[in-house]
Amino acid sequence: MARAIVHMDMDTFFVSCERLTNSSLNGIPLIIGGGDRGVVASCSYEARKFGVRSAMPIRMAMKLCPQAKIIRGDMDLYSKLSANVTQVIEEKAPIVEKASIDEHYLDITGMDKFYGCYKWTEELAQKVMKEVGLPISFALSVNKTVCKIATGEGKPRGNLEITENNVRSFLNPLSIQKIPMVGEVTFQLLTRIGIRNIQTLSEMPPEILQQMIGKNGVELWKKANGIDNNPVEPYKERKSLSTERTFIQDTIDIPVMKSILVGMVEKLAFQLRSEQWLTSTVVVKIKYANFDTQTRQVGVSYTSADHVLIKSVTELFDKLYDRRMRLRMIGISFKGLVRGTYQIDLFEDTVEMLSLYEALDKMKKRFGFDAVGRADTILKNNL
Incomplete structure (x- = not known):
């Protein structure tokens, strides 16, 4: 089936x-x-x-x-309305995967036995628009790749159904840029050898594609042929990200502790961006040498940007560390997470800042997190 x-x-x-x-x-x-x-x-x-x-x-x-x-x-506002949409969908659909702040995948396999799949989905979309007040598009097909491409082709408000027999005829004339995993670099590489539409890509030997673009070559060939066995995976929202550092020897060295906090922020913020999360609450935790533990938190506009989070963390630390007593441990947490990308958060940042973060993240993903970082975090990490 x-x-x-x-x-x-x-x-x-x-x-x-x-x-x-x-x-x-x-x-x-x-x-x-x-x-x-x-x-x-x-x-x-x-x-x-x-x-x-x-x-x-x-x-x-x-x-x-x-x-x-x-x-x-x-x-x-966007996060609140996104949650409202998710609630309406989850009340009706048997399996739901929230892919981003404004996207959902549903697995309604077998529903045709009781109710037409397209009619059911259309009524769910109408319910979302009526109860939340926001326009929504959808596409119904045999896998995640085809229905995502079809949604893009049908916008705005042009809902499509691509049956199993029509997958190839639907995909073939489209540009290879319509495939979700084809970025600008891959697009330029393929167009240089004359591959511009999905049909031409689907007819390429997968071994050649693998030689050209690496391990993703076979996966790209599958998507061009309408093959995608990835399941719709419901997940529980991650509530927080956190990290702590217990010192070998209790310390009162404020510059070193701030340097360590900055390094913690860099690491967690990189994880936020890699997993496509935004945080709305920053928490700093300290433990004194006498084991007295204190925490302090502050709300922030949804972000995954190092420079925003570093400022909040250092300001919290200055307010929290009010005794001239050695510290045994410091830690930070990012809470109130929602799905979203760093680009979504850049309402006030510059184009240069966006380019900088993209370049840093690419280097970290390719060469490891420690390949590049701020100069002030290369300090004393063996306390």
Whole structure:
């Protein structure tokens, strides 16, 4: 029996959230982002007609569409509405995977025995729009790859069903860029040898693709042929990330302790970005030599940026460490996590800062976390 997998995607999610709370924004070119040197986090379809795209520098976006209205964005609002959407879907669907702040996969295999899969999904989408007030698109097919591509092709609000017999005819004429795992580097590599549409890619020997792009070559060939056996995996939201450091000898050396805290932040923030989390609460914990333990926390706008989190952690530490007594242990925690990417959080950061974090993360993933870091964290790590 063929699987029945659904991909549900909120249409221009940040824009739709803003319009839900302010109807005067309806129908106008709208950009969610921040700062004259910042980047576009999201934009309306009216702005896209002028060439505006996500991750584009704000300055460039305003040259393309000078009449656009810019809003910095409200991650608290977006997270709340995302949770509301998830709740509606989980009340109805048997298996749900929340893939990001605005995307869900559903496995409704076997539902055709009792109820038409497409009709059921359409009614669920209507329920989301009625109860939460946000537009949503969906696609129904035999696996996650095909239905995700189909959702993109059907937007906005053009819901598609791609049956097992029609998978190849649907995929073949599309650009290889439609495949989720094809980034800019892979796209340029393949187009240089004449591979531009999915059909041409599907006809390539998988061994050649593996030689060209490494271990992902076979996986890419499978996706081009509409093959994807990855299951829909429901998960429990991670509540926090934390780390602690117990010293071999109790210490009162504040510069060294701050250096260690900065290193902790770098490590946890890299994990946040790698796993696509954003944190809203920063906690610092200290344990004195007499085992007296104290903690302090502060709320922050959803972020996974080192420089934002380092500032919060060091300020908390300065307020918390108020005795001239040696410390036995220090630690930090990031709580109140939601799904999201670093780009989503860059409402106030610059294009240069975005590029810096992307470059640092690439180097850490390729050569290991310790391959690159701030100079002040290369201090005394053998206390």
